[in-house]
Amino acid sequence: MPKEALSILDQRTHSTYEIPTHDGTIRAMDLRQMKTGPEDFGLMTYDPAFMNTASCRSSITFIDGDKGILRYRGYPIEQLAEKCTFLEVAYLILFGELPTAPQLKEWVAEITHHTMLHETTKKFLEGFRYDAHPMGMLTSTVAALSTVYPEARHVLDPTVRALEIKRLIGKMPTIAAYTYRHSLGYPYVYPDNDFSYSENFMNMLWKMAEPKYQPNPIMARALDILFILHADHEQNCSANAMRAVGSSQADPFLSTAAACAALSGPLHGGANEEVLKMLDVIGSKDKVPAYMDKVKAGEFKLMGFGHRIYKNYDPRARIIKWAADKVFEVTGRNAKLDIALELERIALEDDYFVKRKLYPNVDFYSGIMYQAMGFKPEIFTVLFAIPRTAGWLAQWQELITDPEQKIARPRQVYIGEGARDVVPMENRVVVAPHPAA
Numbered sequence: 203m204p205k206e207a208l209s210i211l212d213q214r215t216h217s218t219y220e221i222p223t224h225d226g227t228i229r230a231m232d233l234r235q236m237k238t239g240p241e242d243f244g245l246m247t248y249d250p251a252f253m254n255t256a257s258c259r260s261s262i263t264f265i266d267g268d269k270g271i272l273r274y275r276g277y278p279i280e281q282l283a284e285k286c287t288f289l290e291v292a293y294l295i296l297f298g299e300l301p302t303a304p305q306l307k308e309w310v311a312e313i314t315h316h317t318m319l320h321e322t323t324k325k326f327l328e329g330f331r332y333d334a335h336p337m338g339m340l341t342s343t344v345a346a347l348s349t350v351y352p353e354a355r356h357v358l359d360p361t362v363r364a365l366e367i368k369r370l371i372g373k374m375p376t377i378a379a380y381t382y383r384h385s386l387g388y389p390y391v392y393p394d395n396d397f398s399y400s401e402n403f404m405n406m407l408w409k410m411a412e413p414k415y416q417p418n419p420i421m422a423r424a425l426d427i428l429f430i431l432h433a434d435h436e437q438n439c440s441a442n443a444m445r446a447v448g449s450s451q452a453d454p455f456l457s458t459a460a461a462c463a464a465l466s467g468p469l470h471g472g473a474n475e476e477v478l479k480m481l482d483v484i485g486s487k488d489k490v491p492a493y494m495d496k497v498k499a500g501e502f503k504l505m506g507f508g509h510r511i512y513k514n515y516d517p518r519a520r521i522i523k524w525a526a527d528k529v530f531e532v533t534g535r536n537a538k539l540d541i542a543l544e545l546e547r548i549a550l551e552d553d554y555f556v557k558r559k560l561y562p563n564v565d566f567y568s569g570i571m572y573q574a575m576g577f578k579p580e581i582f583t584v585l586f587a588i589p590r591t592a593g594w595l596a597q598w599q600e601l602i603t604d605p606e607q608k609i610a611r612p613r614q615v616y617i618g619e620g621a622r623d624v625v626p627m628e629n630r631v632v633v634a635p636h637p638a639a
């Protein structure tokens with residue numbers, strides 16, 4: 203049996219060290235013993251953007267980016283999307299196993315009874331400008347819930363955690379729908395407990411003067427599938443934000459707000475909105491080759507393409523393409539689909555994209571489908587945040603209950619000035635700005 207260890211020769215001191223390996227990793231702290239002398243702090247790793255650093259041991263989501271595999275708690279995403287509802291999957295992600303029928307019934311009832319917002323939170327939303335971005339409204343309102351539920355700060359109490367998890371999953375669609383209605387100037391629609399999770403969301407979004415809203419079952423199922431596909435994605439930027447903020451024992455509303463903020467960026471959850479803008483800029487199928495030339499010349503990125511982890515077709519993109527076809531049967535085909543298909547066709551054959559293993563990601567087709575369903579691009583990232591809340595909370599719960607975790611606090615390699623004395627104002631001269639300024 204080969205030994206599970208690395209032998210390291212430190213050429214600086216001619217010392218050798220044996221570093222154990224576990225699960226294909228070494229412990230960064232094991233390097234600290236490698237010193238050049240008593241004054242030396244010890245060896246650290248330098249890994250900007252966490253390109254090769256595992257920050258936790260997790261049993262929630264498995265991704266094999268080279269093979270294009272995504273599983274929640276061991277179940278392939280394809281089977282979950284086909285056979286389960288979003289709330290079943292949220293239960294799985296949070297508690298580790300698929301619910302039995304009675305467990306699901308209780309879980310759905312509990313989530314359903316936490317969908318209402320406190321009236322003061324509704325008023326808080328009214329304070330936003332008419333053209334406020336829905337993601338800004340969502341992030342701020344989720345943070346504001348921390349003031350409505352002050353007991354949420356007792357994060358080490360499992361009963362409190364369980365309650366806040368249900369509140370967040372229940373209230374997220376309500377806040378999301380209210381941000382949408384706010385931007386249109388429509389009155390808010392209260393949750394309706396007769397509906398499923400996605401149907402209720404549609405009701406709060408689109409109900410007008412009719413006494414009872416009738417959600418289209420194909421659209422409701424498509425939305426539910428999209429929620430399943432977006433429920434978790436292991437240690438991405440927003441999950442990392444959730445864990446980093448949660449590690450200070452901030453309450454889950456504030457940690458979730460931090461995760462929402464991370465999600466809003468165009469390199470993360472903001473990408474599907476960017477895809478739509480990009481398709482608008484391209485305008486028609488015949489303009490695709492010229493656009494691709496500019497991408498290859500490095501002028502801009504092809505939005506909805508590429509992924510830090512997937513170096514193969516994103517399995518979620520395949521399912522979304524299928525769900526989008528179902529939606530188009532109801533809504534009619536989105537004209538932008540032709541441009542998207544042409545972009546994909548060229549990219550999958552082009553050496554630039556093939557060599558860099560750039561494939562469509564989850565955001566490439568979701569925006570086109572959302573638009574066909576009647577959503578404005580500004581709300582796309584909010585649609586991502588609703589289901590991802592289940593994943594963030596599972597990651598947070600795992601963090602809080604992991605005895606190995608502490609407050610997240612990376613090290614740095616200091617490259618600034620050495621010690622120097624403050625020069626009196628009258629003697630200061632203009633110097634070239636620091637490159638980081």
Ligand SMILES: CC(C)(COP(=O)(O)OP(=O)(O)OC[C@H]1O[C@@H](n2cnc3c(N)ncnc32)[C@H](O)[C@@H]1OP(=O)(O)O)[C@@H](O)C(=O)NCCC(=O)NCCS
Nearest residue numbers: 469470473497503504505506507508509510558563564565
């Ligand atoms: C997702 C993303 C941030 C991953 O970034 P990353 O892992 O840091 O990958 P890199 O930026 O190192 O990319 C590697 C190479 O591919 C190129 N590349 C990556 N994504 C590209 C894209 N969408 N279009 C064109 N080129 C791209 C990079 O320019 C780089 O080329 P180089 O080696 O010649 O410098 C990146 O692919 C991207 O910005 N995609 C567009 C935004 C998007 O769709 N985000 C949603 C993610 S779900």
